[in-house]
Amino acid sequence: xxxxxxxxxxxxxxxxxxxxxxxxxxxxxxxxxxxxxxxxxxxxxxxxxxxxxxxxxxxxxxxxxxxxxxxxxxxxxxxxxxxxxxxxxxxxxxxxxxxxxxxxxxxxxxxxxxxxxxxxxxxxxxxxxxxxxxxxxxxxxxxxxxxxxxxxxxxxxxxxxxxxxxxxxxxxxxxxxxxxxxxxxxxxxxxxxxxxxxxxxxxxxxxxxxxxxxxxxxxxxxxxxxxxxxxxxxxxxxxxxxxxxxxxxxxxx
Amino acid sequence: xxxxxxxxxxxxxxxxxxxxxxxxxxxxxxxxxxxxxxxxxxxxxxxxxxxxxxxxxxxxxxxxxxxxxxxxxxxxxxxxxxxxxxxxxxxxxxxxxxxxxxxxxxxxxxxxxxxxxxxxxxxxxxxxxxxxxxxxxxxxxxxxxxxxxxxxxxxxxxxxxxxxxxxxxxxxxxxxxxxxxxxxxxxxxxxxxxxxxxxxx
Numbered sequence: 001x002x003x004x005x006x007x008x009x010x011x012x013x014x015x016x017x018x019x020x021x022x023x024x025x026x027x028x029x030x031x032x033x034x035x036x037x038x039x040x041x042x043x044x045x046x047x048x049x050x051x052x053x054x055x056x057x058x059x060x061x062x063x064x065x066x067x068x069x070x071x072x073x074x075x076x077x078x079x080x081x082x083x084x085x086x087x088x089x090x091x092x093x094x095x096x097x098x099x100x101x102x103x104x105x106x107x108x109x110x111x112x113x114x115x116x117x118x119x120x121x122x123x124x125x126x127x128x129x130x131x132x133x134x135x136x137x138x139x140x141x142x143x144x145x146x147x148x149x150x151x152x153x154x155x156x157x158x159x160x161x162x163x164x165x166x167x168x169x170x171x172x173x174x175x176x177x178x179x180x181x182x183x184x185x186x187x188x189x190x191x192x193x194x195x196x197x198x199x200x201x202x203x204x205x206x207x208x209x210x211x212x213x214x215x216x217x218x219x220x221x222x223x224x225x226x227x228x229x230x231x232x233x234x235x236x237x238x239x240x241x242x243x244x245x246x247x248x249x250x251x252x253x
Numbered sequence: 254x255x256x257x258x259x260x261x262x263x264x265x266x267x268x269x270x271x272x273x274x275x276x277x278x279x280x281x282x283x284x285x286x287x288x289x290x291x292x293x294x295x296x297x298x299x300x301x302x303x304x305x306x307x308x309x310x311x312x313x314x315x316x317x318x319x320x321x322x323x324x325x326x327x328x329x330x331x332x333x334x335x336x337x338x339x340x341x342x343x344x345x346x347x348x349x350x351x352x353x354x355x356x357x358x359x360x361x362x363x364x365x366x367x368x369x370x371x372x373x374x375x376x377x378x379x380x381x382x383x384x385x386x387x388x389x390x391x392x393x394x395x396x397x398x399x400x401x402x403x404x405x406x407x408x409x410x411x412x413x414x415x416x417x418x419x420x421x422x423x424x425x426x427x428x429x430x431x432x433x434x435x436x437x438x439x440x441x442x443x444x445x446x447x448x449x450x451x452x453x454x
Contacts, residue, residue: 001371001372001412002367002369002370002371002413003369003370003371003390004369005369005370040438045369045370067267070265070267070268070271071267071271073268073436074272074275074435074436074437074438074439074441074442075392075436075437075438076392076394076433076436077268090262090264093264093265093300094264094265094266094267095267096265096267096268096271097265098265098268098394098433098436117302118302118305119263119301119302119305120263120264120300120301120302121264121300121301121302121334122366122396123366123368123394123395123396124264124300166365166366166368166394166396167366167368195363195364195365196364196365196366196368197364197366197368197369218364220364220368220369221369250370250390251390252438252439
């Protein structure tokens with residue numbers, strides 16, 4: 001049976017792992033290679049690296065970080081942050097990423113997803129979608145949550161799938177780093193809108209939240225950062241609980 | 254031990270190189286037909302889209318190198334798309350090498366790609382799989398699958414969306430796996446180690 005995945009996320013700024021709350025107040029958490037290797041040892045199913053550097057200099061070190069982390073891992077690696085062209089994607093894939101995550105650039109130029117998929121296959125293309133509640137609607141935000149678009153979240157998710165994304169990484173900014181549980185209705189709506197795997201990001205505050213997530217929605221994976229970085233739980237502890245609750249996971253002794 | 258990894262410029266070969274380096278082999282990404290033909294093991298990696306890959310394969314004359322190896326039973330490992338390229342025509346567009354008879358249709362499933370860790374069920378024994386446990390998890394990421402004409406070439410299958418597809422095939426020196434051993438943790442490294450030991454040595 002296809003296992004539900006637990007994916008630690010490393011937000012990278014200037015080559016170091018950072019983490020904030022609702023994308024703000026970033027604090028330094030450690031070295032990407034050391035954290036990635038530790039999470040693999042705990043039983044992580046994949047690793048995601050997202051570059052949140054504000055500067056071009058910070059961005060240019062992403063390839064080197066991806067290469068170092070990739071060489072240290074025997075599980076898949078996704079990299080994202082600032083990808084604007086097929087060449088940007090190609091450079092990260094060559095550096096050892098198995099998939100690339102595209103966010104703002106896909107919104108500005110949706111054809112980019114299809115261009116990357118045509119060359120590298122849609123399995124290498126992850127559409128990262130950041131959303132936030134605005135009144136009664138959930139809307140897409142760009143540029144690390146700073147820029148509103150007015151576009152309905154589920155509508156955009158439907159479009160990125162149609163345009164070639166092989167996976168969707170959906171982050172609710174309202175829930176990011178808050179550790180208060182997942183927006184289950186939104187996530188289920190996303191899985192219904194896109195016939196590809198959906199990764200839930202932002203909100204896991206306890207192992208029970210993960211159990212609820214996989215019981216009540218059809219998402220394929222949970223991405224998390226704060227809980228692990230703060231040492232409040234481990235990937236292994238989350239998987240043990242999921243297994244007890246009858247959720248299929250990959251188990252490594 | 255030299256492992257030539259066919260390099261069509263279509264994505265991540267680094268993880269495959271890293272895996273072979275860990276195992277003490279010498280991985281060489283190459284688009285050179287002679288190098289591909291002469292290496293101890295030739296690997297068709299699982300990156301890129303089929304139409305791009307099959308066009309590049311014939312443009313660079315690498316198909317001839319693989320044919321030459323297959324003709325004398327020298328080992329060729331196909332991973333994911335690389336396994337699909339061992340077969341004939343694929344519905345993804347583009348032609349495979351036709352070394353194995355069969356087709357490469359799209360998976361029938363409500364959610365594609367089939368992505369993530371899934372269990373591999375062994376259907377017959379093969380020395381490369383001697384340390385793989387029945388039901389062990391490997392990492393998959395694909396939307397197409399192989400349907401071999403000769404069922405006796407099937408080594409392993411995997412269940413998805415209410416059906417089963419072929420996860421591994423072998424015939425002579427050809428070994429194909431639909432999953433990515435280089436990204437399948439300890440299980441994948443064990444398999445690659447045994448491929449080097451029993452198929453190449």
